[in-house]
Amino acid sequence: MNDASTSPIQVLVAKNILTMNPAQPYATHVAILDGRILSVGKSDDVRQWGDVEIVDTFRDKVLMPGLVEGHCHLMEGAMWDAVYVGYHDRRGPDGVRHPGLTTLDAVIDQLKAAHDLITDPQAPLLAWGFDPIFFGTKRLSVNELDTVSAQRSIAVLHASVHLMNVNSPMLALAGIDSETDIDGIGKNADGKPTGELQEFAAMFPVYRLIGGGLSIAASEKTEAIWNFGRVAQLAGVTTATDLVNDFSERGNQNLRDITNDPAYPVRIVPAFAPQRCPEGGPQRVLSAIGDNTDKLRFGPVKFIVDGSIQGFTARLKWPGYLNGKPNGLWLIPPSQFVEIFAPFHEAGLQLHIHTNGDEATELVLDALEKILDRYPRLDHRHTLQHCQMADASQLARAAKLGLCINFFSNHLYYWGDAHYEQTMGADRANRMDAAESARRLGIPFAFHSDAPITPLNPLFTAWCASQRETSSGRVLGASERVPVAHALRAITLGAAYTLKMDHLVGSIEVGKFADFAVLDDDPSEVAPDRLKTLQVWGTVLGGRIFQGPAG
Amino acid sequence: MTASGFRGPIPLIVVGGYLGAGKTTLLNRVLANAGQRRITVLVNDFGAINIDATLIRERTDDVIALDNGCVCCSIGGRLVDALLAVSNRPDPPDFLIIEASGVSDPVRIAQIGLLDRAYRLYGIIVAVDLASITQTLLDAYVGEITRQQIAGATAILLTKTDLIDERHKAAAVAELATVARTGIMLEAENGAVPLELFFDDNVTGQLPTNWSRSMTGSNPKLPVDFCSLLFRTTAPLDRKKLKDALRSVSGQLLRAKGLILLDGEAATQELHVAGDRILITPFRGEVVTESVIILIGIFDNKTKQATLDALAAATSTQ
Numbered sequence: 001m002n003d004a005s006t007s008p009i010q011v012l013v014a015k016n017i018l019t020m021n022p023a024q025p026y027a028t029h030v031a032i033l034d035g036r037i038l039s040v041g042k043s044d045d046v047r048q049w050g051d052v053e054i055v056d057t058f059r060d061k062v063l064m065p066g067l068v069e070g071h072c073h074l075m076e077g078a079m080w081d082a083v084y085v086g087y088h089d090r091r092g093p094d095g096v097r098h099p100g101l102t103t104l105d106a107v108i109d110q111l112k113a114a115h116d117l118i119t120d121p122q123a124p125l126l127a128w129g130f131d132p133i134f135f136g137t138k139r140l141s142v143n144e145l146d147t148v149s150a151q152r153s154i155a156v157l158h159a160s161v162h163l164m165n166v167n168s169p170m171l172a173l174a175g176i177d178s179e180t181d182i183d184g185i186g187k188n189a190d191g192k193p194t195g196e197l198q199e200f201a202a203m204f205p206v207y208r209l210i211g212g213g214l215s216i217a218a219s220e221k222t223e224a225i226w227n228f229g230r231v232a233q234l235a236g237v238t239t240a241t242d243l244v245n246d247f248s249e250r251g252n253q254n255l256r257d258i259t260n261d262p263a264y265p266v267r268i269v270p271a272f273a274p275q276r277c278p279e280g281g282p283q284r285v286l287s288a289i290g291d292n293t294d295k296l297r298f299g300p301v302k303f304i305v306d307g308s309i310q311g312f313t314a315r316l317k318w319p320g321y322l323n324g325k326p327n328g329l330w331l332i333p334p335s336q337f338v339e340i341f342a343p344f345h346e347a348g349l350q351l352h353i354h355t356n357g358d359e360a361t362e363l364v365l366d367a368l369e370k371i372l373d374r375y376p377r378l379d380h381r382h383t384l385q386h387c388q389m390a391d392a393s394q395l396a397r398a399a400k401l402g403l404c405i406n407f408f409s410n411h412l413y414y415w416g417d418a419h420y421e422q423t424m425g426a427d428r429a430n431r432m433d434a435a436e437s438a439r440r441l442g443i444p445f446a447f448h449s450d451a452p453i454t455p456l457n458p459l460f461t462a463w464c465a466s467q468r469e470t471s472s473g474r475v476l477g478a479s480e481r482v483p484v485a486h487a488l489r490a491i492t493l494g495a496a497y498t499l500k501m502d503h504l505v506g507s508i509e510v511g512k513f514a515d516f517a518v519l520d521d522d523p524s525e526v527a528p529d530r531l532k533t534l535q536v537w538g539t540v541l542g543g544r545i546f547q548g549p550a551g
Numbered sequence: 552m553t554a555s556g557f558r559g560p561i562p563l564i565v566v567g568g569y570l571g572a573g574k575t576t577l578l579n580r581v582l583a584n585a586g587q588r589r590i591t592v593l594v595n596d597f598g599a600i601n602i603d604a605t606l607i608r609e610r611t612d613d614v615i616a617l618d619n620g621c622v623c624c625s626i627g628g629r630l631v632d633a634l635l636a637v638s639n640r641p642d643p644p645d646f647l648i649i650e651a652s653g654v655s656d657p658v659r660i661a662q663i664g665l666l667d668r669a670y671r672l673y674g675i676i677v678a679v680d681l682a683s684i685t686q687t688l689l690d691a692y693v694g695e696i697t698r699q700q701i702a703g704a705t706a707i708l709l710t711k712t713d714l715i716d717e718r719h720k721a722a723a724v725a726e727l728a729t730v731a732r733t734g735i736m737l738e739a740e741n742g743a744v745p746l747e748l749f750f751d752d753n754v755t756g757q758l759p760t761n762w763s764r765s766m767t768g769s770n771p772k773l774p775v776d777f778c779s780l781l782f783r784t785t786a787p788l789d790r791k792k793l794k795d796a797l798r799s800v801s802g803q804l805l806r807a808k809g810l811i812l813l814d815g816e817a818a819t820q821e822l823h824v825a826g827d828r829i830l831i832t833p834f835r836g837e838v839v840t841e842s843v844i845i846l847i848g849i850f851d852n853k854t855k856q857a858t859l860d861a862l863a864a865a866t867s868t869q
Contacts, residue, residue, distance in 0.1 A: 175668055181829065182662040200630065201662030207631055208638075208667065246629070276628040278597030279613040315692075327695065330654040333570050334692050340597075363692070 007051040009033050010543060013043075016522050018064040020493050020507035030063065032514040035294070035542030040508050057545065062522045064488070065507050066238025066515030066539055067458040068495035070406050071352075071385055071448035074219050074242040074268075077228025079128045079452050082214060083114040086129030086159060088414065088471075090455045093230035095549030104138055111148045111156070124153040124170070124210050128452075131159040133310065133418050134471075140165045141188075142195030155206050157214050159453065160311055163198045166206060171195060174205035219251030219270070225258045233265040234548045235457040236517030236536040239496065239505050243302050243352060243385070245270035246277040247284055252291075259295040265539060265546045267515075269499050271300035271352055274340075275331060282347035294513065294542065299500065301344045302352045302385075304331050306360035309388060309423050310415045314357030316389065322425040328357060337367035345371050350500060351382040352406075358389035358428075365397050372401060381444070383498045388432050389424065395434060399441040404498045407433040409447035409465040410454040416470030430477035435465050439486055446495035447487070458491035459523065463532035465490065484528050516540040560671035561638065563647045563664035564749055567657030568678035569687055569697045573710035573739065574650055577678055578623075579603045580744040581648065585621050588750070591644035592623040593633050595660065596652040600625050630660065638669035646749075654696050658703035665830055672825045673806060676748055677704035678739075681723045682714040688726070698730055705826030706735040706748050706805055713740070733826050734802040735849055737773065745773050748805070751847065780846040782859055786866035787814040788842055793822075794829050796861040800846075801827035803854055809844030810834055814867035 010032045017027040019040060031038040031046035039046040046052065080092050085107045088100040101107045107130065115125050125148070132139055145154050145167035153170035157163075171177065171193055178191045184202035186194035197203050207214070219225060219242065232240045245251065247270070258264050272285045288298035306328055307313020312321055313328040320327055332340060344351055355361040361384060368382060383404040384390075388411060390398070398405060411419070412433055420429040431437075438445045447461045466487040468476045482490065496506030505515050518537040526534065538547040568574050578592055583606055594600050602615050602623055609616040615623040622644070626633040630649075637647060647670065651657040657675050664672025677700050680687070688694050701707065707727065712720055724736065737745050790813050797807065807824035813831070821834040822844060850858060 174666075176666065179831065180666060182665045183658070184662065185666075200659060201666060204631060204634065204663055205667050208635060208669075274627070275597050277613075278625050278627045329656075329696065330693065331652075333654045335570065336653075359692070 007053045009038060009049055009052045011046050011052045011054050012058055012063065012516075012540070013054060013056045014058040014061055014063045016062045017508060018062065018488070018522060018524055019509065020065050020489055021509045027508070030508060030514070030516075032543040035514055035544075037508060037510055037512050037514050039510060058518060060520075061537055062519045063508065063516040063540075064519065064523065065492040065517070066505060066541065067236045067491050067517050068446075068499070068501070068506055069232065069235075069237050069240040069448060069451070069456055069458055070446045070495035070498050071243050071408075072240055072451040072456050073244060074225060074228045076231055076451040076456055077226065078221060078224035079214070080227050080231075081223075082126035082128045082157070083110065084129050085110055085127045085156060087131050087134045088455065090129070091231070091234055093227040093234075095234055102134070104135060104140060104144065107140065108144055108148060111145070111154065115148050115152065118152070121152075124155060125149065126210060126214055127154075127156040128214060129159050130156045130165065133415070139194070139196065142166070142168050142171065142193065145195060153209065155210060155214070160308065161453075162311055163196060164203055164206065166195045166197060168195075170206060170209070173209055176205070219245060219254055220248065222254050222258060225254060226264070229258075229264050229266045231451070231456055233539050233546050234536065235459070236519065236539055237266060237456065237458060238515035238517070238539050238541050239267040239269065239499070239501065240456070241300070241499065242268060242270040243300075244273040244276060244304075245302075247272050247280070247288060248277070252288065255296055256291070256293070259293065262544060264295065265541055267295045267297060267505070267513075267541070269297045269300060269501070271302035272298070273302045273304075274344075275304060282344050282349055285344075285349055286347060297499070297501065299350060300352050301349050302354070303341065304354040305334075305337070305364060306330060306355060306357050309356050309411075310418055312423065314389075315359040316357040316424070317359045317362065321423055323422050327359075330360075334363045334367075337364060338370050341367060342371050342375070345377065345380065345382070346375050348377070350380065352385050352498075353382070354385045356386045356388055356408075358391060358394065361387055361390045361394050365394060365401065368401055368403065369397070381498065381500055385448075386450075389428055390434060391431065392434075392437060395437050395441055395443065398438075399443045404444040404446070405435075405438050406446045406448050406495070406498050407435050407438070407465070408450060409433045409435060410449050410461050412464045412468050412476055413471055414454050416468075416476050417472045417474060420470070420474065420476065431480065432476065433465070434477075434480050435482045435490070436480045439482060444494060444497045446490050446498050448495075458495075459534050459536070460532045462487035462491050462523075463528070466528050466531065484531065485524060487531075488523055514540060514543040560664075560669055561643050561647050562645070562673045563649065563661070563670040564674045564676060565649045565651055565657040565661040565664075566676050566678065567651040567655070567700045567704070568653065568708075569680070569693065569700065570653040571683070572653075572678035572680045573708070574653075574678050575601050576710070577676075577708060577739065577744045578648065578650060579606070581746065581749055582606060582617060582619075582621050582623070584746055585619050588621075588645040590621040590646045590648060591637055592621070592648045592650065593630070593637070594623065594625045594650045595627075595630055595655070596650060597625070597627050634663060634667075634670070638667075648749075654693060656696065656699050656703060658699075661703075661825075664825075665828055671823060672828060672830070674705045674748065674825050675703055676706050676708055677701055678708045678710055679727060680711045681709045681720060682711040684723055685726060688730070701727060701730045702732055704731060705733050705828070706737065707731055707733060708744060708748065709736055709738045712738050732802065735805050737777075747773060747777065747847075751779075751806070774849055776849045776851045778847075778850060780848070780850055780855060780858060782809075782844045782846065782862045783841055784863065784866055785841045787812045788865050789814050789867045790831065792865035793862070796865040797824055797829055798827055799861055800848075800854070800858045803850055803858075804846060804848040806848075807844055807846040809842065810839045811842040811844065812839065
């Protein structure tokens, strides 16, 4: 901010301002007072309020409402202490672009380079984001990892976070050898461990050894919260959720302290997850709401009822998984949905319910129908999260029940080919993440990244929803493509609506927070294909400018 | 524990079973009869923990402390954190029980006790509501996970048996037998859980004199053939044959443990078996000159001899 200001009113001048307000879709000037939008329009419009200070930093830029990520996790910020070895490009908190590693050799080379930079001889080498689904039948094994180091212990966490690969020193430290006789420990033809460890029990001894590394409880760590803020800012995001939060005393205190710092670039919306932290119930959220600030907004409640489609743990209706894998798992018994959700609904709280497979979606619809019959509530905005496989009949029910849907549209690109060929087959892959159907039905909708599962970048997510291209270039169900204007609305006002924050953020209108994404080009005018590569210059949060590093 | 101060792994029992099968009743019974043992219970589920109010000394946010020194914690989904915390305590519990959620597979959690050095698996006890199991197994949404729970059990606790007549009971037990790998199915009459499922020292039988705890009293509610069995040999045992022999009797076996001499291994080995899950690790205590294995399970005179014969045949042949 300019210290020499003579007026408390600042006016940002831009090449174009995309407001998301249909009454005034475009503007060139936006006046800000006390962190809020005072006026939007032409030069004369905003001068109605008296003397202003003109800020022309953005005269060659385009402003749009600060982007809203309605389903991501602070854990994104916790991963960056480890080395990124994912298949796709990803930007770290420092703005550095980590190129995707598309061969196993490239993964090994990256690990070797990272290994050479570690000075502490005892420190393990930790990496994350590895996704073998892109390498056909080739697997990373202890042999390859031992070429990185046969002395230093190494752990490589997969993108799914349900598996990891380790080297021989880590196996030895964890006490895993050919005699170890439990599921989840990969063995080769000679009965020796391959170093691939699957699921909780097999990975546990490694977690014991690496302490807080690669851990999910990110709000316990201040640096993770800061890193998360930086990653979000780079993508033009000014409001982001932490959609599974323990509400631990320390975590909440960290969030309060950090979001209070004017230098923290994002408003955080933590969702209470009763499944991780059962005590307290609705009262816990209601009391947290009492402490809400402009930058820390408690309120949503998150439930997870099934697993993931690519992990074959989502609950599918007939005919199930294309490759014949058994149906997935429930995290809550369906017969308990009503009794578990209802107290939160009755307390006036908003539910965000993870349903990946179509059977999960169906049974959650059944439960919500019962709850709403019993305790009708206007404007509840309960939101189905992911809702990747819903068919037309389920979407119609969601519309009638007044639900919102936040689709996991990034799946179309990242796992679209896997869904087409391995998990659900062509019929259901072509209709997955059916945002355009939802739009036609008038369902309030958004799209998300679920970061760290996929990179946090709403413009990219909007591209996924509007183009529906897989990473191999296959188009999944062109009729479900969302027009670009609506896709841009979904990553701003749409997501804000699902968080009950559309009165505060999501559009550039008088009275809302002065939160903007600053772009070089106008996303509503570029060719749809360019949405995914648009340069984000930085953000403005409550009138404060946050320039991102060039990347 | 040995005189050298080496702290052994914490015995771990995972309790599973579908909703309403009686897991909480079972836990209350075990906690009320903990005796001198300091038990920690982790409830890996959500919703209120229903611990018998008369046992509770103090209740905080997510921890219930009992008068007898036991602790019950509601951990929701934070199992990794909770397990690390329990094993890192300066005074770890004598016994850890994890109550798995009604739709989870207790085997997944139990495997911690076969791999992590801080824990040792003593059993996977799955409660089955005998009155409704037939219907539950047919359920389109939870039938499969219930089947998986039963298949993974090292012992099954039959509950609500008083709600059905003998004919239904027999039919339900027969159906369970086609799913379960264990043949150990015990009835909990009016919630009276046989504590022998949890604690060795409640089992009647023969014990080597140097075994750390003596066994007390017999339980009239147990099957008459529920007992412990002792095997000893000075001939070194063959690792593979021993495992095969143990697996061949795993349907009747609740638990087995022992200190053994293996062919090709200079050090004494510790054997630990829960159902058909076998763990052999180098023993850090004193060196033995004779292999001693104690088995607990349901053995009649015939299977008793067959078991001892199978173990005797597992000695190295060279």
